[in-house]
Amino acid sequence: MASVFDEGKLPFKFITEETPFSSCFDSSAPPKPLLIATLTVNGTYPVLLLLQGFYLRNYFYKGILQHIASHGFIAVGPQKNDCISQPCASDGVNHKEFFNESKPPCAHFVAKDYGHMDMLDDDPPGLVGALSGCLCKNGSGPKDLMRKSVGGIVVAFLKAYLNGEDGDLLAIVADPGLSPAKLDPVKFITA
Numbered sequence: 307m308a309s310v311f312d313e314g315k316l317p318f319k320f321i322t323e324e325t326p327f328s329s330c331f332d333s334s335a336p337p338k339p340l341l342i343a344t345l346t347v348n349g350t351y352p353v354l355l356l357l358q359g360f361y362l363r364n365y366f367y368k369g370i371l372q373h374i375a376s377h378g379f380i381a382v383g384p385q386k387n388d389c390i391s392q393p394c395a396s397d398g399v400n401h402k403e404f405f406n407e408s409k410p411p412c413a414h415f416v417a418k419d420y421g422h423m424d425m426l427d428d429d430p431p432g433l434v435g436a437l438s439g440c441l442c443k444n445g446s447g448p449k450d451l452m453r454k455s456v457g458g459i460v461v462a463f464l465k466a467y468l469n470g471e472d473g474d475l476l477a478i479v480a481d482p483g484l485s486p487a488k489l490d491p492v493k494f495i496t497a
Contacts, residue, residue: 310465310474311458311486314376317346320368339385341365343375352468353380354460362438366430369450373457379464410495411467413479415459417452417487420445424452447487455487 323340341364345351354374358367364383371381401422405414417424421443428449430438445452459478466472475494482489 310461318375341383343371343381411497414493451486
């Protein structure tokens with residue numbers, strides 16, 4: 307199996323689409339800055355929209371966007387401006403609840419030794435980047451293993467449900483040890 311946990315072989319580039327002041331008067335302008343990882347080879351590709359939480363910057367997720375794009379998907383990260391004071395994955399609005407309320411097909415993979423801030427790039431810049439390390443749970447392992455795990459699981463899921471290629475996803479479900487980061491629990495409900 308070609309590993310979805312390794313960076314793919316497709317060439318891509320990042321495009322940053324800033325929001326001009328004139329966007330207040332132009333309905334075709336993006337409402338917020340966009341970070342787009344797009345393929346440089348002509349073709350038709352599925353688009354993934356990554357919505358980050360809190361007041362984090364979309365470019366803190368370049369590593370994950372890059373991983374996904376290199377496997378043949380356009381990955382778009384709009385800048386959200388959520389309130390920084392909201393609780394981090396509190397009861398009722400966390401990954402468990404999201405999975406429990408999802409309709410099949412749905413999957414729940416937890417990287418046991420990591421927190422969700424470990425998906426961010428290493429050393430995000432600025433004040434918000436400095437605060438990101440203390441706002442929510444961080445794990446004890448190298449962040450690159452978490453990013454590879456999350457990126458690989460996303461790629462495997464997209465390949466299964468957009469391309470009809472479910473081998474990687476089923477392999478990960480059958481043997482979570484394939485992931486660079488330890489996964490526990492792993493739950494998967496087919497359509």
